[in-house]
Amino acid sequence: MIAALRTLYRGENSWDFLRVSRKVLIGSAAAVLICVVALLARGLNLGIEFEGGSVWEVPVPASVDGTDVPASDLPTTEDIAEAADAAGVPDARVQFVTVTGASDIFRIRGVLGPGANAADIADALSSAVGVGVESLSTRQVSPSFGDEVAGKARRALVVFFVLIALYLWFRFEWKMSVGALVAVAHDILLTVGAYAVFGFEVTPATVVAFLTIMGYSLYDTIVVFDRVKSNERSLPARSHFTYPALANVSLNQVLTRSINTTVTSVLPVVSLLVVGAGILGAGTLAEFANALLIGLLVGSYSSLFVAMPMVAWLKSYEPQWASARTAAEAAGRHDTMESAAQALAAESYTRTAQPRPRKLGRRR
Structure with missing residues (x-):
């Protein structure tokens, strides 16, 4: 047990995230479909602030x-x-x-x-x-207050998606921009859909929580993308490896950070529900914390099992990665995470082991 935790902490585990993500995506697609049906059939239990x-x-x-x-x-x-x-x-x-x-x-x-x-x-x-x-x-x-809140939320959502898409396109590439937006939309749909399925009341505090969820989901996704890009630059002969192997290595390396981020984010929200809403009876805290808790739990796996598989699928059509996959299939070779990890480790060792150039100077 201790050895497994040590391996997880060092990022040396070798879980095949992309293979597991196929089953996860099927479950997520079914959950999203249920949420969409619930939104269309039952609608949201809007609070008095929205209906008047x-x-x-x-x-x-x-x-x-x-x-x-x-x-x-x-x-x-x-x-x-x-x-x-x-x-x-x-x-x-x-x-x-x-x-x-x-x-x-x-x-x-x-x-x-x-x-x-x-x-x-x-x-x-x-x-x-x-x-x-x-x-x-x-x-x-007055219902005009709810219309104003809903209108501002819609405008904030549109501006958020546009700015984030442009930033990720500039910071990484358009494929990663698409993957991040799909993951964020997945998180929002599941969170809002849960309110429709269980009939939770939607208040202005809930809308604020919905907008907060997008920032959290995006943060975790950017951490994953940054690691993948860093490994992609560090691998000299990257055409020798398929993109899924490189993506799996990167996901295993950031798994501990994602778990730590999720735990440290969920614990304060749980304390809001237990102490604030349960013990002190602050209903507004419950309205905010319920949506935030659902979004945090959903967003904790969307970066690993939704955003990155989407990027891997898009990247597989690039010529260099497509030729690597074709070569691997023709040779009957399957690039494993271990081989990609060893290549990254060797490249890192080579860079750190190279002696620094000495400055020529006059001896005294």
Whole structure:
């Protein structure tokens, strides 16, 4: 076990990422398809900030006259929805929200029907729960606010993709730009699709998390691409090796860094969920951390199993790499990761072992 960890830490493991990526891509494609179907069929559970309307929060009584109220005597969400409908809020959405350190609440969202009175609705909801109307809180949100947030998010997304595509094209090459954008789009689709599948509420904090995910996914992908490019430059007779062999060596070398980056990124997010949302009851933190956690987990493997296989497939059509593959197939030779790694190590040793030129000078 210790030897395996030591090998992993040194980047000396020899996992065939590109071969495994075929199965991973099939699973990812199926997951993306499910997410797309869920988005088209169910849509997103948009928060009140996007749809507009009113929100009522009614505390759930823990006791009445000093006597604890059993759970069986509490009204259900269906009871609250029927009371809201009768008071003039048709199609109200009711949630039972657990708040640590405070009273649990019923959160009712909806739009006032024609002729509905806000005071009558407050009386009906407080009576249905069995609390005083003074303990009920309400707020109204205009749908224009949600339209503004969604519009800014769309513009930020377009600008992000354009700038990143240009940067990666200039920094590496267009094939790597395509691979990175495919990986980012994969991460966003799976994260947003998870919200559609499980019905999580989408709020402005969630949108911020979606945009944050793109930066993280791109960072990990650039680390992988930089290692591949560095190895490509270090390998003198690179036409002797196929591109998949070179890519696999590079992926094994950066695997430890990717794992460390994922762990150090996920742990703070988990602490936000456990401490912030679970213990302190900060719902806004949960809205942000849920999306961020899903995106981090998805982005941790997309750089290795989505972005790099896409680049390897595109690079295989370049003349030098295509001729290397043809020569290997004609000779019945399969370039392994070990052979490419040995060639890289030999080249590195040759460069470091070469004596530095001595400066000629007059002896004193």
